[in-house]
Every structure is written in C-alpha cells, then in structure tokens.
Amino acid sequence: MSHENRVYRPAVITVGQEVLYGERPNDNLLWLLRAFERCGIPAAVAMVLPDDEVVIAEHLAFLVSKEHHPIFVSGGIGGTHDDRTRQGIALALQRPLVRHAECFEILARRYGAKFTTQRQRMAWLPQGARLIANPLGAPGFFLDSVYAFPGFPEMLHPMAQEVLKTLCLIQTPPGRKTLELTLKIPEGEIAEEVERFAAQHPSVEIGLYPSITPEGPTVCVRCRGLKDAANDWEAVHGFLQKLEAFHTVVEPVHEVPTPL
Known part of the structure; x- marks a missing residue:
C-alpha cells in the first residue's frame, strides 16, 4: 500500500x-x-x-x-x-x-x-x-x-x-513545538489581542485555557506549530513577551515537552 x-x-x-x-x-x-x-x-x-x-x-x-x-x-x-x-x-x-x-x-x-x-x-x-x-x-x-x-x-x-x-508516521514525524505563558487575568482581557495575532499568523495554533484559582482567574496562552518555522516562532516570542510586560505572570514563557 x-x-x-x-x-x-x-x-x-x-x-x-x-x-x-x-x-x-x-x-x-x-x-x-x-x-x-x-x-x-x-x-x-x-x-x-x-x-x-x-x-x-x-x-x-x-x-x-x-x-x-x-x-x-x-x-x-x-x-x-x-x-x-x-x-x-x-x-x-x-x-x-x-x-x-x-x-x-x-x-x-x-x-x-x-x-x-x-x-x-x-x-x-x-x-x-x-x-x-x-x-x-x-x-x-x-x-x-x-x-x-x-x-x-x-x-x-x-x-x-x-x-x-x-503508515510511515513514526520514522519521519515533523518536529513540533509548543510554547506557553500563564497570566493572572481573565481570558477576556487579552482575547482581542490574541485574536488579532492569530489572524496574522494562521500557521500558529493558539489556544486560551482559563482557570479559576483561590487567588483569582488565570489564563494559559499556548502556541503550537512546526519547530523549524523560525519566522513564526520569532513572532510568537515577541507576542508572548509583550503580554508578559503588561500583565502579572504566573508562569513565564516556556517550552512544553512532548507528552510521553
């Protein structure tokens, strides 16, 4: 086949x-x-x-x-x-x-x-x-x-x-990468910025994952894409660093390991 x-x-x-x-x-x-x-x-x-x-x-x-x-x-x-x-x-x-x-x-x-x-x-x-x-x-x-x-x-x-x-899926999988940032704010406060960035960078998958904690609402911004897409990741880093600069950070920008 x-x-x-x-x-x-x-x-x-x-x-x-x-x-x-x-x-x-x-x-x-x-x-x-x-x-x-x-x-x-x-x-x-x-x-x-x-x-x-x-x-x-x-x-x-x-x-x-x-x-x-x-x-x-x-x-x-x-x-x-x-x-x-x-x-x-x-x-x-x-x-x-x-x-x-x-x-x-x-x-x-x-x-x-x-x-x-x-x-x-x-x-x-x-x-x-x-x-x-x-x-x-x-x-x-x-x-x-x-x-x-x-x-x-x-x-x-x-x-x-x-x-x-x-199916030849294990031998040559494309490298993927995930970066995330967690902020101490409701997701609605950055929804407009994230939507605008996502529209400008359609090859990057962006998810917002909100939580309610005893200290208040938080939101995780998670960006996924191909590891070798250097231009995408340059833009992602810049965007996440901008969010860090203007909001209280729970977890700074970090790469998420691939699940085992």
Missing part, C-alpha cells in the same frame, strides 16, 4: 459503556491522542461511544465521509455479547460480516479445547478486512481507513505502534 502524498486527518474512537458511565478513566483515548501528537499529526476528532453497533456505525460513517484517515478504534472486538465494534464497523462500511479463515485458525490454535462459540465470534470480521497481529490475544483488523484494536492497553499499545510504523 502506498502512502505517498497521503493527507492524514486522524480520528480516535474508544468504545465502552464503563467509560461513558464514568466507571473507568479513558486511558486508551489519552494514550492514542498522545501517540498521534508524537507523530506530529494531532488527532482532528476524538470520540467515546457506547457498546451499540448502530451508534458506532453512525459516527464512523460520518468520519469516513469526511475523509478522516487513519481512524483508530479501540475496544469492543472481543467475543462477549456486549462487544459490538466489529458489527458497527461492518455496518458503517457497508460490508457483511464473514468468517475470516486466517483469524479463525489463529484463534483455534490459541484456545484449543477452550475455543468456545463466544471466542469464535472474534473471527467474524467485515468482508475484506486484514489482520493486525496480536501476540497476546485475538488479532485486530483494518479495512479502508479504519483500524480496530482490543481495549486492553497491553495489547493496544504495541499493536497501534506497529500500525503507525506501517
């Missing part, structure tokens, strides 16, 4: 009722978002969906229609009654579920006499799907722009890393 001239607009979906109910933190979503950020292509969309094939299909079909690629989906590809991701992906891509012969053989060898009807369900994949190797359990699979992974972090992390390598 050629990836030349591919425009990447990643989307991340995690599936699981327990996350929606607030019973479990969504560590998989956070890990996947950081993985794409490290590759220099932050996710454009992130979703948490229930164990419902119709809901999964609806949202997935929308992402595909908007040409998001790749779309990483974690969770819901096991063999229990509430694992509905396979069905949702098949419905979204308008493919029937069929028994994948290679997947069935892998699972049969893995489980032996314990290859129950429920475990056999994991071999029923959208027609045309290809496997993602999983040394610890059932394979994941991919079809078109959609990549499906187990929800277990011990499986998800190495499998997703391998897919990112296959």
Whole structure:
C-alpha cells in the first residue's frame, strides 16, 4: 500500500459503556491522542461511544465521509455479547460480516479445547478486512481507513505502534513545538489581542485555557506549530513577551515537552 502524498486527518474512537458511565478513566483515548501528537499529526476528532453497533456505525460513517484517515478504534472486538465494534464497523462500511479463515485458525490454535462459540465470534470480521497481529490475544483488523484494536492497553499499545510504523508516521514525524505563558487575568482581557495575532499568523495554533484559582482567574496562552518555522516562532516570542510586560505572570514563557 502506498502512502505517498497521503493527507492524514486522524480520528480516535474508544468504545465502552464503563467509560461513558464514568466507571473507568479513558486511558486508551489519552494514550492514542498522545501517540498521534508524537507523530506530529494531532488527532482532528476524538470520540467515546457506547457498546451499540448502530451508534458506532453512525459516527464512523460520518468520519469516513469526511475523509478522516487513519481512524483508530479501540475496544469492543472481543467475543462477549456486549462487544459490538466489529458489527458497527461492518455496518458503517457497508460490508457483511464473514468468517475470516486466517483469524479463525489463529484463534483455534490459541484456545484449543477452550475455543468456545463466544471466542469464535472474534473471527467474524467485515468482508475484506486484514489482520493486525496480536501476540497476546485475538488479532485486530483494518479495512479502508479504519483500524480496530482490543481495549486492553497491553495489547493496544504495541499493536497501534506497529500500525503507525506501517503508515510511515513514526520514522519521519515533523518536529513540533509548543510554547506557553500563564497570566493572572481573565481570558477576556487579552482575547482581542490574541485574536488579532492569530489572524496574522494562521500557521500558529493558539489556544486560551482559563482557570479559576483561590487567588483569582488565570489564563494559559499556548502556541503550537512546526519547530523549524523560525519566522513564526520569532513572532510568537515577541507576542508572548509583550503580554508578559503588561500583565502579572504566573508562569513565564516556556517550552512544553512532548507528552510521553
């Protein structure tokens, strides 16, 4: 598969009722978002969906229609009654579920006499799907722009890393840089200045992140962009230093390390 001239607009979906109910933190979503950020292509969309094939299909079909690629989906590809991701992906891509012969053989060898009807369900994949190797359990699979992974972090992390390598995203990520400044003021006091600067420098991504602290309101001004864009960063430094000069500083201008 050629990836030349591919425009990447990643989307991340995690599936699981327990996350929606607030019973479990969504560590998989956070890990996947950081993985794409490290590759220099932050996710454009992130979703948490229930164990419902119709809901999964609806949202997935929308992402595909908007040409998001790749779309990483974690969770819901096991063999229990509430694992509905396979069905949702098949419905979204308008493919029937069929028994994948290679997947069935892998699972049969893995489980032996314990290859129950429920475990056999994991071999029923959208027609045309290809496997993602999983040394610890059932394979994941991919079809078109959609990549499906187990929800277990011990499986998800190495499998997703391998897919990112296959997509040539890990080897040559563009260098990115983030600078931020925190001021002891409400965000509204600098909103006009920031909006004007953002309009003049569209290649710099600028976010305002306000907080209310016991000492009063604060706002973090965070600027992101390509590390080698020297002209942009010269302008950013000048702008942030100007804000420092006219407002009370909580944290001076500093570079934010890339999340691990």
